[in-house]
Amino acid sequence: MxxxxxxxxxxxxxxxxxxxxxxxxxxxxxxxxxxxxxxxxxxxxxxxxxxxxxxxxxxxxxxxxxxxxxxxxxxxxxxxxxxxxxxxxxxxxxxxxxxxMFRVTILGAVKMPGSYWVSGSEKVTDLIAMAGGLGGKAVMEKTKITRGDKVIVVNAVEFLRAGKTLGDIGVQSGDIVVVPRSRWPNWTEWAVILSTVALGWSLYNSIKD
The missing domain is CATH 3.30.1950.10 (wza like domain)
Known part of the structure; x- marks a missing residue:
């Protein structure tokens, strides 16, 4: 023993x-x-x-x-x-x-959404890594955990910083974790938008003149 x-x-x-x-x-x-x-x-x-x-x-x-x-x-x-x-x-x-082990589904702003086997000892970062990492515009501060007809909103950023495991935050078998996407453009997209607007304005002025 x-x-x-x-x-x-x-x-x-x-x-x-x-x-x-x-x-x-x-x-x-x-x-x-x-x-x-x-x-x-x-x-x-x-x-x-x-x-x-x-x-x-x-x-x-x-x-x-x-x-x-x-x-x-x-x-x-x-x-x-x-x-x-x-x-x-x-x-x-x-x-x-x-x-x-049990299955947890992760959806939303991740590169490989789907169901994954976990034991509960994995960190939040491990689950995200299983799903291929975060996609663009991920809003982890408003991550949702769906369990049946219940939806729990959590700040996953705090869990990441604290090194919390899935067991620590109470993730259970059959839970669906959704990382939402921001509806607002990110900096890269803003740069494209602004450059397009600037080009359009330049063309407008050249035609006007």
Whole structure:
């Protein structure tokens, strides 16, 4: 158990463990795994095994070394115990941490809008990076988080500066994050507009004269 304690402490330092509130929310949202769900598996000193895995249509995980592992219908703790049992035949005292993942959709002023798998430990900047970065005219101060029929407006700039994670700000499975675009021209567009106006005025004066 000492090895597991060191693993948990290390993961907490690097920010890979879900904040308590987010972990509770994720657990409440899905008490057992279903086909199509995705999990992050982390094993102490086993880089080839640590990674993200999706449960197949048959309800099984395809894991390195041990192959097919039944996952559908199991809780986080039960699946963790199952993985430990499978890997114990090959690895002495395997230390495993399992983190459920969930989908978040990001739309608006981003280059690659769509749905992405997250664990809640990612920073706001990570979600934006997944979506290809910000597009033009992004107004992050008025970012909207839509959850069902509820819309929450947040200042994402403050979250970026503070290094907040998605779990810190309460992002949940199925949420839609919308980064609005400004309706006003940016500086580059103003330069084009002004140069066009100046050219038009110059042509008008030349014709008039």
């Amino acid at each position: 000492k090895g597991f304690g060191r693993l948990a402490a290390l993961l907490l330092v690097v920010g890979l463990i879900l904040p308590p509130t987010q972990a509770e929310e994720t657990s409440n949202q899905s008490s057992t795994f279903n086909p199509g769900d995705k999990v992050k598996v982390m094993m102490w000193r086993q880089k080839d095994i640590t990674g993200e895995y999706q449960i197949g249509a048959d309800g099984n995980l395809r894991m390195p070394l041990v192959g097919s592992v039944p996952a559908s219908g199991l809780s986080v703790d039960a699946l963790t115990d199952t993985l430990v049992a499978y890997y114990s035949a090959y690895i002495k005292n395997p230390q495993i941490i399992l983190i459920p």
